[in-house]
Amino acid sequence: MAIQHISQLRCVICGTVYPAGNRYTCDQCGVEGILDVEYDYEKVAQTLTRRALAQRAHWHWRYEELIPVDFSLPLPSLQLGWTPVYHADRLSEWMGVRDLYVKDDGRNPSASFKDRASSVGVMKAIEYHAKTIACASTGNAASSLACFAAAVGMPSVIFVPEKAPEPKIAQLLVFGATVVKVKGTYDAAYDFCMEACAKYGWYNRNCAINSYLVEGKKTCGLEIAEQFADMMPDWVCLSVGDGCTIAGTWKGIREMYHLGFIKKLPRMLGVQAAGCKPVADAFHSGKDLVNVDGQTRADSINCGTPRNWRKAVHALRESKGEIVAVTDAEIMEAMNQTARLSAVFGEPSGAASVAGVKRAIADGIIKKTESVCAVITGNGLKDVKAAMETAGTPIHIEPKLSALDEALKKQHET
Secondary structure (H helix, E strand, C coil): CHHHEEEEEEECCCCEEECCCCEECCCEEEEEEEEEEEEEEHHHHHHHCCCCHHHHCCHHHHHHHHHCCCCCCCCCCCCCCCCCEEECCCHHHHHHHCCEEEEHHHHHHEEEEEHHHHHHHHHHHHHCCCCCCCEEECHHHHHHHHHHHHHHHHHHHHECCCCCCHHHHHHHCCCCCCCEEECCCHHHHHHHHHHHHHCCCCCCCCCCCHEEEEEEEECCCCCHHHHHHCCCCCCCEECCCCCCHHHHHHHHHHHHCCCCCCCCCCCCEEEEEECCCCCHHHHHHCCCCCCCCCCCCHHHCCCCCCCHHHHHHHHHHHHCEEEEEEEEEHHHHHHHHHHHHCCCCCCHHHHHHHHHHHHHHCCCCCCCCCCEEECEEEEHHHHHHHHHHHCCCCCCCCCCHHHHHHHHHHHHHC
């Protein structure tokens, strides 16, 4: 069982250690005392080898020594992880960088990076004999949880803010989740979810307090390290909301370096929306985070009260990385250009990584001679309204060639 490789849980604030088990946060530091899962890497190295990986299926669970679930239990049957990486020549040229790679995590079962975390969440819920699993989300974590709960036959309850995009709500309902649309922001939905989990004994999938969920997210970093191997890019870029996505990815990359699978570590680039950048402000000020009232079209990173900000800042500092803020206009432009120049359709929060790379190049953070991997964390069909607002309109004419001639002429002129 892979859970035997866990050595302990450690508080990210005070460093207090706890044995592995059904624990959310530190007794000393309260809800802000998020825990980090630590492993016996000597034991891991005995079985997680190149030869072993060469014989395993290409999916999320191939790194079983570093995923804290009981592998004696049945796994969800969905194909998860090992998402493709594309060398995007034309997008590189548009940005002005030597090499740009795009990792399309919109290919996961619910079309989101968050499937990595939710898969671990439902497995832990089964392990601890929970009857129901719940979370709060702006959309992607919600739909991924509903998807994986359906895969294992477990009821799910999802709390979403009232402005959550309709396509994401539709996913929740189709997967059979009980959907609670909360009047207010994501933070209101999160607080309400916490109260409900405490009252009803539901397993809490929120990455903000559940350290095991970040271990699912780190599989993106494990994959990046294995997929690039000796050709690791200089930078790996992800959008930042709560902070655990970039923290988890960095942890995975760092573990693969520690285990000898890669010879160099990339620098991490975080990207936040200009209208919601509390993690960026904390990183640049060197002070504790100040919560904000987030305003951005990139709903999946519109997190004004990020609970995992310490892990994100640590990942950025340890990797000698940086974090930038981009406007909604830059995000929407990147959404279009990523689709047209690399054929990867990302939602606003996913395309934010590409916008951030372009901004970092313009600001001199990323050199034009360097290489970058940008992770697209969600498919563009998650927010069709945003895509339609920025992609243009169709030609609407009578079915006559003369009308088509005129329309094409006008289109060429503009």
